[in-house]
Amino acid sequence: MDDTIEITLTVNGETVTRRTSPRQHLVDFLRGELGLTGSHVGCEHGVCGACTIRLDGRAVRGCLTLAVQADGARVETIEGLTESSEISDLQRLFVERNAAQCGYCTPGMLLTAAELVAAGQAMPRAAIRDFMSGNYCRCTGYQAIIDAIEHVLEARFGAPAKEEG
Amino acid sequence: MSGKAGASSSNSTNPTNPIGQAIPRASVRRLVTGRGRYTDDMTFARMVHAVFVRSPFAHARILSIDTGEAARAPGVVRVVTGAEVAEVCKPFQVRHAGFPALKVTPQHVLAVDKASWQGEAVAAVVAESRAEAEDAAELVMIEWGELPAVADADAALAPDAPLVHQELGTNEALALTVDGGDVDGAFADADVVVEEEFRFARHTGVTLEPRCIIADYDPSTHALAVHQSHQAPHEMADVYARHLGFPGHNVRVVAPDVGGAFGLKLQPYADEIATCALSMLLGRPVKYTADRLESFVTDIHARGHHVKARMAVSADGDILGLEVDDVYGIGAYSQFPRTSVFEGVHVLRMSGVAYKHTNYRARVRVAYQNKALSGHYRGVGMPIANTVTERLVDMATTELGLDPVAFRRRNYVPSEAYPHTAPTGFSFEYMSLGECLDKLEELVDIPALRAERDSLRADGVYRGIGIATFTETTAISPEYYGKAEIRVAAQESCVVRLEPSGHVRCLIGMTDQGQGTATGIAQVVAATLGVPVDDVEVISGDSAATPYGAGAFASRGAAIGGEVALQASRALKENILAVAAAILQEEPAALDLSDGRIVAAAGGTARMELAEIADIGHFRQNILPPDVQPQFTVARHHVPRALPHLSGNGIQLSYLEVDPGLGAVKLLRHAVVHDCGTVINPLLVHEQIRGGAVQGIGSALYEESVYNNEGQMLNASLADYLVPMAAEIPDIEIADVITPTRSSELGAKGVGEAGVTGASPAILNAINDAIGPLGGRLAEIPATPERILRALGVV
Ligand code: FES
Numbered sequence: 001m002d003d004t005i006e007i008t009l010t011v012n013g014e015t016v017t018r019r020t021s022p023r024q025h026l027v028d029f030l031r032g033e034l035g036l037t038g039s040h041v042g043c044e045h046g047v048c049g050a051c052t053i054r055l056d057g058r059a060v061r062g063c064l065t066l067a068v069q070a071d072g073a074r075v076e077t078i079e080g081l082t083e084s085s086e087i088s089d090l091q092r093l094f095v096e097r098n099a100a101q102c103g104y105c106t107p108g109m110l111l112t113a114a115e116l117v118a119a120g121q122a123m124p125r126a127a128i129r130d131f132m133s134g135n136y137c138r139c140t141g142y143q144a145i146i147d148a149i150e151h152v153l154e155a156r157f158g159a160p161a162k163e164e165g
Numbered sequence: 166m167s168g169k170a171g172a173s174s175s176n177s178t179n180p181t182n183p184i185g186q187a188i189p190r191a192s193v194r195r196l197v198t199g200r201g202r203y204t205d206d207m208t209f210a211r212m213v214h215a216v217f218v219r220s221p222f223a224h225a226r227i228l229s230i231d232t233g234e235a236a237r238a239p240g241v242v243r244v245v246t247g248a249e250v251a252e253v254c255k256p257f258q259v260r261h262a263g264f265p266a267l268k269v270t271p272q273h274v275l276a277v278d279k280a281s282w283q284g285e286a287v288a289a290v291v292a293e294s295r296a297e298a299e300d301a302a303e304l305v306m307i308e309w310g311e312l313p314a315v316a317d318a319d320a321a322l323a324p325d326a327p328l329v330h331q332e333l334g335t336n337e338a339l340a341l342t343v344d345g346g347d348v349d350g351a352f353a354d355a356d357v358v359v360e361e362e363f364r365f366a367r368h369t370g371v372t373l374e375p376r377c378i379i380a381d382y383d384p385s386t387h388a389l390a391v392h393q394s395h396q397a398p399h400e401m402a403d404v405y406a407r408h409l410g411f412p413g414h415n416v417r418v419v420a421p422d423v424g425g426a427f428g429l430k431l432q433p434y435a436d437e438i439a440t441c442a443l444s445m446l447l448g449r450p451v452k453y454t455a456d457r458l459e460s461f462v463t464d465i466h467a468r469g470h471h472v473k474a475r476m477a478v479s480a481d482g483d484i485l486g487l488e489v490d491d492v493y494g495i496g497a498y499s500q501f502p503r504t505s506v507f508e509g510v511h512v513l514r515m516s517g518v519a520y521k522h523t524n525y526r527a528r529v530r531v532a533y534q535n536k537a538l539s540g541h542y543r544g545v546g547m548p549i550a551n552t553v554t555e556r557l558v559d560m561a562t563t564e565l566g567l568d569p570v571a572f573r574r575r576n577y578v579p580s581e582a583y584p585h586t587a588p589t590g591f592s593f594e595y596m597s598l599g600e601c602l603d604k605l606e607e608l609v610d611i612p613a614l615r616a617e618r619d620s621l622r623a624d625g626v627y628r629g630i631g632i633a634t635f636t637e638t639t640a641i642s643p644e645y646y647g648k649a650e651i652r653v654a655a656q657e658s659c660v661v662r663l664e665p666s667g668h669v670r671c672l673i674g675m676t677d678q679g680q681g682t683a684t685g686i687a688q689v690v691a692a693t694l695g696v697p698v699d700d701v702e703v704i705s706g707d708s709a710a711t712p713y714g715a716g717a718f719a720s721r722g723a724a725i726g727g728e729v730a731l732q733a734s735r736a737l738k739e740n741i742l743a744v745a746a747a748i749l750q751e752e753p754a755a756l757d758l759s760d761g762r763i764v765a766a767a768g769g770t771a772r773m774e775l776a777e778i779a780d781i782g783h784f785r786q787n788i789l790p791p792d793v794q795p796q797f798t799v800a801r802h803h804v805p806r807a808l809p810h811l812s813g814n815g816i817q818l819s820y821l822e823v824d825p826g827l828g829a830v831k832l833l834r835h836a837v838v839h840d841c842g843t844v845i846n847p848l849l850v851h852e853q854i855r856g857g858a859v860q861g862i863g864s865a866l867y868e869e870s871v872y873n874n875e876g877q878m879l880n881a882s883l884a885d886y887l888v889p890m891a892a893e894i895p896d897i898e899i900a901d902v903i904t905p906t907r908s909s910e911l912g913a914k915g916v917g918e919a920g921v922t923g924a925s926p927a928i929l930n931a932i933n934d935a936i937g938p939l940g941g942r943l944a945e946i947p948a949t950p951e952r953i954l955r956a957l958g959v960v
């Protein structure tokens with residue numbers, strides 16, 4: 001009995017058609033079927049953010065999204081964002097600031113940070129911390145990550161307005 | 166002798182010396198582009214997936230197991246029980262020659278007759294996919310005979326407690342004592358005795374990447390190849406060979422990128438050995454990846470101490486004596502092979518060692534309980550010792566109305582007293598206690614902070630300042646596991662070779678899970694040889710390709726790995742200069758290597774490119790004198806023998822606000838001053854301290870493995886088990902004090918555990934400083950809102 005469903009989606013700009021089980025999560029599909037292992041799995045219950053990917057332009061949890069939900073959708077992963085150079089400044093700052101230690105949280109952090117950068121405005125540091133607080137990192141203690149993001153926001157959009165923070 | 170001066174050639178201000186430079190890690194470029202390669206990212210031809218059926222009970226007899234339906238489920242390749250696996254795999258039998266009284270019983274990799282904790286694996290299902298294996302695992306029918314469980318460590322030591330292991334006749338695995346000086350006299354003479362009862366909750370490491378292993382057995386050659394998320398691939402190869410019946414050289418363990426380890430991935434787990442056994446039974450690669458829920462009930466836990474302690478103090482503010490009594494619950498078995506007792510040993514031997522008192526008595530009782538195993542996690546017992554000590558110190562200063570800064574300075578072991586043996590029995594080469602305190606006062610304006618705290622109190626805002634001196638042992642010698650007759654190496658080994666291109670490769674037993682050890686070692690190689698850092702590649706994490714090393718633990722990467730890299734690089738440099746001297750018709754002593762060139766030792770004039778020497782040495786030896794044999798591959802081993810361990814130390818400060826209505830804590834500032842000896846790379850050293858401090862803050866404020874009395878873990882998900890996230894954590898302010906160890910040329914002492922070791926005492930002291938004026942007193946971590954409200958008598 002074949003309970004698989006055919007889906008067609010755009011992944012990092014390429015159209016792919018595959019059969020998938022209706023219960024397969026999108027992150028498992030990307031990792032297992034397409035070999036896009038840059039997206040990671042840390043909890044499989046929506047808390048850690050390691051599986052963060054972009055679905056139709058929005059950052060989502062790849063472990064809370066079913067592959068079949070992505071039928072007809074546009075999916076981007078760390079591999080795609082790297083190729084398009086969209087976040088090359090963030091990536092450079094993560095390297096310079098040592099904002100990745102084991103690196104397991106890093107692709108998810110970058111996808112979340114990319115959403116912040118895409119919002120197009122500078123932000124006070126405390127607000128960056130709040131925005132990033134859905135992504136767990138066990139290694140860095142977060143400061144270097146926040147530094148890197150803050151630096152990129154400032155470089156792109158100037159210093160944040162003063163009131164908050 | 167004062168150890169203070171130390172070697173000063175390191176940390177030079179010479180901008181071309183890579184040691185001391187904040188060089189980013191090249192490997193991060195892979196990690197930020199999604200090109201990290203973790204074990205679960207790998208697949209092999211014909212690979213199948215293992216899932217374990219785990220005990221839902223903390224203590225239960227296995228009456229029967231019916232695997233029939235599971236075996237017939239779609240995609241299933243094999244279902245095995247404990248009895249079947251036991252045929253290919255010996256159980257663990259922990260032994261420690263230093264503690265012959267340690268009571269132990271063999272631990273099977275899959276439970277055979279009974280399960281002793283919730284989460285113990287009892288059967289394994291192997292299927293074409295992980296999902297199919299999970300489905301089939303639900304179909305394994307086990308008839309259980311529930312047994313009385315004991316979860317609380319104190320309850321386990323009660324005379325009528327149910328026994329975790331009937332055959333041992335007791336739940337007390339070991340009792341350790343120290344009695345030094347005249348403790349009774351000290352307490353009799355004391356003007357003030359402060360006394361506290363502490364509870365340190367059990368918690369766990371919560372690496373973001375769960376444990377993962379792929380075992381690939383080849384029956385044609387009787388060889389086992391393992392890829393595993395691990396800190397110690399050489400040690401694992403030895404364990405697999407011995408437990409599964411392989412000649413040592415037929416087992417290869419490769420640790421690719423590892424997504425966080427912290428001691429959690431330092432030792433073998435039963436399910437990992439079982440995965441190897443499954444591959445042997447099937448002759449196929451078998452992958453096992455823990456899911457988050459089973460990580461919580463099978464990953465090593467840590468802490469879990471109930472400590473009663475008291476300190477005798479004179480009216481002038483001299484510490485006269487210290488007494489510590491600890492009950493430490495280790496779960497159902499003592500961790501193999503290191504045992505779980507070191508956490509207790511560190512409570513016993515590291516309490517109060519910063520202070521010059523001479524009267525000390527301590528007892529640690531180690532208890533079995535029907536819980537997940539507890540043992541080695543970052544800091545191993547040292548956070549407990551430091552919290553007990555520093556809390557009592559603050560209580561004494563409060564009681565006597567003395568300044569906590571001045572009190573500490575007065576009681577520190579003075580600089581001229583080193584080498585110093587504490588009344589605990591541990592000895593210390595040097596501890597820069599006063600220097601760290603001075604540095605803290607430079608970093609944080611403590612009087613201003615006190616003034617702010619005091620003025621806000623008038624407005625009903627309760628802020629507290631906590632400082633905590635911390636002491637640590639790092640980079641242990643064979644006096645530990647060698648003496649214990651446990652097969653854990655103290656040495657590191659390294660091969661450095663000049664490649665034909667003139668670049669350098671360094672193959673080392675030491676491993677790196679993101680700490681940056683590999684980069685630090687590249688800097689040491691580059692500095693010693695005289696080549697650019699970018700010209701050095703460090704290769705580690707492969708038990709077959711790299712020389713033997715114990716890997717990452719006890720903050721030893723830079724101290725021991727760095728030292729062996731220095732020694733090997735120096736030898737290679739001599740060999741290179743010998744060849745250069747033959748070509749240039751000079752004495753080797755007249756030449757030097759700098760920035761990838763042979764230069765004149767005097768004056769530094771460039772004589773020849775290193776790449777040219779490499780080319781001649783590999784391909785054009787015909788132009789060399791006939792008696793010159795270029796030796797461009799050099800191996801060295803280094804075993805620290807001069808001292809039993811190195812001594813790190815530092816001080817941390819927390820400034821926080823407690824909401825007395827909600828019990829919530831907002832950490833406002835956190836500062837760390839640390840002395841790790843030679844700083845090879847300040848960027849990486851400081852990020853190690855930050856990451857460690859945040860783990861320590863996590864254990865002080867949030868993290869706890871909550872169990873009920875039946876031994877059921879109640880919060881085994883990342884939604885229920887709280888970890889620190891970005892919004893709760895302030896920036897961590899850091900300053901260094903640098904006192905290189907004299908026991909090595911490099912002088913590095915280690916930094917991996919510093920942050921975690923001193924954070925919880927600073928937080929707990931700050932909370933008490935905040936709630937003291939309200940009559941509150943807390944001696945329990947994590948300091949949850951509920952506990953704070955209880956301490957305030959609100960609930
Ligand atoms: S794996 Fe998706 S949020 Fe943790």
Ligand code: FES
Nearest residue numbers: 101105137138139
């Ligand atoms: S760098 Fe390891 S989890 Fe973030």
